[in-house]
Amino acid sequence: MSAPRIGVLALQGDTREHLAALREAGASAATVRRLDELQAVDALVIPGGESTTMSHLLREFELLEPLRARLAEGMPAYGSCAGMILLASEILDAGADGRQAVPLKGIDMTVRRNAFGRQVDSFEGDIAFEGLDSPVHAVFIRAPWVERVGPDVEVLAEAAGHIVAVRQAKMLATAFHPEMTGDRRIHKLFVDML
Numbered sequence: 001m002s003a004p005r006i007g008v009l010a011l012q013g014d015t016r017e018h019l020a021a022l023r024e025a026g027a028s029a030a031t032v033r034r035l036d037e038l039q040a041v042d043a044l045v046i047p048g049g050e051s052t053t054m055s056h057l058l059r060e061f062e063l064l065e066p067l068r069a070r071l072a073e074g075m076p077a078y079g080s081c082a083g084m085i086l087l088a089s090e091i092l093d094a095g096a097d098g099r100q101a102v103p104l105k106g107i108d109m110t111v112r113r114n115a116f117g118r119q120v121d122s123f124e125g126d127i128a129f130e131g132l133d134s135p136v137h138a139v140f141i142r143a144p145w146v147e148r149v150g151p152d153v154e155v156l157a158e159a160a161g162h163i164v165a166v167r168q169a170k171m172l173a174t175a176f177h178p179e180m181t182g183d184r185r186i187h188k189l190f191v192d193m194l
């Protein structure tokens with residue numbers, strides 16, 4: 001079987017870093033901006049960036065409902081930070097009226113946007129990650145946390161007492177940005193899930 005083609009949603013955010021990380025993890029990766037590109041991939045990464053802007057652009061590019069449909073059919077997906085927010089089934093503090101982040105409902109979880117607060121907008125730390133034998137250096141930038149997970153969701157990591165990485169079937173989400181460090185273990189984990 002040929003290697004699965006992984007798309008990286010490229011409407012906004014740190015697309016390039018994910019493309020590089022996926023390739024280093026041994027996958028074939030391409031950007032997704034249009035419907036035909038979405039339909040051509042076997043799995044999708046939703047990068048970090050700004051979930052409200054990405055939601056707006058998903059609508060503008062007429063990708064919102066097709067993407068929801070592919071996730072509902074079980075297309076594997078990985079979201080980091082803003083991508084985690086979008087993969088949620090429910091978003092708290094979703095943003096100003098008319099410009100809100102929209103849940104794509106891939107993972108049965110409630111996520112709070114910008115959860116760690118202004119004082120600690122961005123921080124880094126080494127955290128334990130389920131299934132990895134040494135800690136991951138996690139970079140958090142205006143990161144969300146997970147406030148509720150459904151019964152089928154596996155918690156993979158916590159930071160400061162909050163859930164920051166989860167998995168449900170072939171969907172993975174992290175509140176932090178592994179694409180910004182040289183550590184490819186989390187991208188590898190996603191590639192191995194396919």
Ligand code: GLN
Nearest residue numbers: 048049050051081082142
């Ligand atoms: N705060 C951003 C949002 O709401 C996420 C930040 C990030 O992806 N680094 O989408």
